[in-house]
Amino acid sequence: MTFAATVLTLYPEMFPGPLGVSLAGRAREEGKWSLETVQIRHFAIDKHKTVDDTPAGGGAGMVLRVDVLAAAIDHARASQPDCPVIAMTPRGKPLTQARVRELAAGPGVTVLCGRFEGFDERIFAGRQVEDVSIGDIVLSGGEPAALMLLDACIRLLPGVMGAPSSGSEESFENGLLEYPHYTRPAEWEGRTIPEVLRSGDHAKIKDWRKLQSEIDTRSRRPDLWERHEGARVLSASGARREKKD
Numbered sequence: 001m002t003f004a005a006t007v008l009t010l011y012p013e014m015f016p017g018p019l020g021v022s023l024a025g026r027a028r029e030e031g032k033w034s035l036e037t038v039q040i041r042h043f044a045i046d047k048h049k050t051v052d053d054t055p056a057g058g059g060a061g062m063v064l065r066v067d068v069l070a071a072a073i074d075h076a077r078a079s080q081p082d083c084p085v086i087a088m089t090p091r092g093k094p095l096t097q098a099r100v101r102e103l104a105a106g107p108g109v110t111v112l113c114g115r116f117e118g119f120d121e122r123i124f125a126g127r128q129v130e131d132v133s134i135g136d137i138v139l140s141g142g143e144p145a146a147l148m149l150l151d152a153c154i155r156l157l158p159g160v161m162g163a164p165s166s167g168s169e170e171s172f173e174n175g176l177l178e179y180p181h182y183t184r185p186a187e188w189e190g191r192t193i194p195e196v197l198r199s200g201d202h203a204k205i206k207d208w209r210k211l212q213s214e215i216d217t218r219s220r221r222p223d224l225w226e227r228h229e230g231a232r233v234l235s236a237s238g239a240r241r242e243k244k245d
């Protein structure tokens with residue numbers, strides 16, 4: 001099955017961009033995913049092809065018009081009725097690897113890229129649009145965010161990544177950061193590779209990696225660690241309850 005990526009944008013020339021090379025580029029040539037861009041401006045209703053207007057209530061910048069956006073979304077939905085429509089916005093739900101996995105398992109995704117001050121808010125409820133943020137930063141447009149979202153989905157498509165196992169141990173897949181990696185040379189500028197990784201003892205290596213993963217998550221991402229610990233405590237008490245019942 002081909003994963004259908006549709007991108008609604010004022011800058012279609014930004015696509016496939018980085019998704020045209022390496023893993024994603026090859027996967028597209030192999031038909032594992034397809035890309036269609038939709039120029040939002042084509043759906044403007046006046047002769048000047050206006051897509052934006054001044055913010056209601058005043059203030060700086062311009063806002064993308066809801067009628068223009070709706071027409072572009074309706075056009076995309078006509079050819080991809082089963083794909084969720086996701087608008088990139090810093091006001092959205094933070095993107096997670098779990099959501100990426102769900103999307104990658106589905107028929108595809110239609111991504112709406114904002115510009116200027118963003119979208120007229122009525123588009124979200126009016127067209128069942130999901131709001132997604134790629135982090136607590138502000139970009140000048142949704143296109144780089146769309147590229148990120150698509151990249152994350154594409155690498156999970158069947159047959160895209162070399163070793164199927166390399167996905168499952170990665171950061172966030174089990175709620176933790178991945179352990180650190182090393183490769184040759186064994187010594188570089190006086191710095192060595194942790195001894196255990198050269199021991200050949202696979203059980204010990206596994207334990208070391210698990211411990212590092214926990215230590216690093218705890219110190220670098222206390223937010224992830226807390227959630228991980230919370231989930232662990234919950235499932236442990238769930239298990240106890242089950243036994244009692």
Ligand code: SAH
Nearest residue numbers: 088089114117118133134138139141142145
């Ligand atoms: N005025 C808005 C920012 C607009 S930035 C605000 O303060 O919330 C212009 C466009 O860039 C947005 O419409 C969105 O599509 C995109 N964008 C910027 N930052 C983003 C982020 N963190 N995640 C996803 N999209 C983002």
